Amino acid sequence: MTKSHEVYAIKYSTREAVCSDHFYGAADPHENYSMPMDYYIWLIKAGDQVIVVDTGFNEAVAAERKRNFLRCPASVLCKLGVDPASVPLVVITHMHYDHLGNLDKFPNATFVVQEEEMAFWTGKYASKPHFLHHITTDDVVHLVKENFKGRVQFVSGSKAILPGVTVHKAGGHSAGLQIVEVQTEKGTVVLASDATHYYKNINEDRPFWVVTNLAQMYDAFELVKSLADSPELIIPGHDPLVMERFPAASDELEGIVVRIA
Numbered sequence: 082m083t084k085s086h087e088v089y090a091i092k093y094s095t096r097e098a099v100c101s102d103h104f105y106g107a108a109d110p111h112e113n114y115s116m117p118m119d120y121y122i123w124l125i126k127a128g129d130q131v132i133v134v135d136t137g138f139n140e141a142v143a144a145e146r147k148r149n150f151l152r153c154p155a156s157v158l159c160k161l162g163v164d165p166a167s168v169p170l171v172v173i174t175h176m177h178y179d180h181l182g183n184l185d186k187f188p189n190a191t192f193v194v195q196e197e198e199m200a201f202w203t204g205k206y207a208s209k210p211h212f213l214h215h216i217t218t219d220d221v222v223h224l225v226k227e228n229f230k231g232r233v234q235f236v237s238g239s240k241a242i243l244p245g246v247t248v249h250k251a252g253g254h255s256a257g258l259q260i261v262e263v264q265t266e267k268g269t270v271v272l273a274s275d276a277t278h279y280y281k282n283i284n285e286d287r288p289f290w291v292v293t294n295l296a297q298m299y300d301a302f303e304l305v306k307s308l309a310d311s312p313e314l315i316i317p318g319h320d321p322l323v324m325e326r327f328p329a330a331s332d333e334l335e336g337i338v339v340r341i342a
Contacts, residue, residue, distance in 0.1 A: 195258070
């Protein structure tokens with residue numbers, strides 16, 4: 082019998098932006114209103130089973146990129162009863178700087194990554210300025226070293242990594258971006274990560290401006306919608322509205338962690 086999972090979103094950083102910053106193509110002058118970008122990691126729990134989805138960035142990277150660093154994402158896990166050093170499985174949705182930092186906080190984890198994503202960031206295009214800007218090279222090197230230790234689980238396409246938790250390659254934003262399908266009491270939740278940065282991207286069929294394959298970004302919207310049991314269970318990767326649409330995990334964690342399911 083498949084376990085019903087709890088799903089949490091943990092906010093660790095933010096930055097100011099305007100709406101027109103978040104779409105591919107020419108900016109619409111009417112969309113010059115405030116639309117901040119929040120940064121998250123996610124936690125999936127089912128009994129004693131724990132999966133962390135993405136690992137965020139650290140304070141030094143935040144300072145370098147002028148992000149407002151609010152808290153170490155790994156430290157928040159402790160407040161949810163999870164010791165990062167004991168986490169057995171971490172899904173890396175893709176290898177951009179805001180999803181791949183802090184690997185040292187998870188010394189006993191196996192990291193789940195799409196084979197195409199690793200191949201891209203260790204291949205001939207990774208040094209091109211359009212792509213290079215979106216990674217922290219030390220983090221990529223760290224993950225490569227974890228592979229040499231046998232601590233990377235490669236996926237090609239879709240795979241159930243635990244009963245009730247399945248990853249699916251989406252691509253588009255990054256060559257091997259993957260989304261996470263989770264069975265919960267509310268229904269099927271999709272942690273879309275950067276397949277859709279904001280609700281507005283997927284709801285209006287307007288991709289984010291950071292692109293590896295534009296056609297795949299449109300396909301990713303359809304994949305996400307086909308997997309989620311309702312639009313309310315699609316969780317975008319950077320939307321501040323996530324913190325408004327779901328309840329806080331506890332009074333102590335108000336504004337920091339919400340429980341999605």
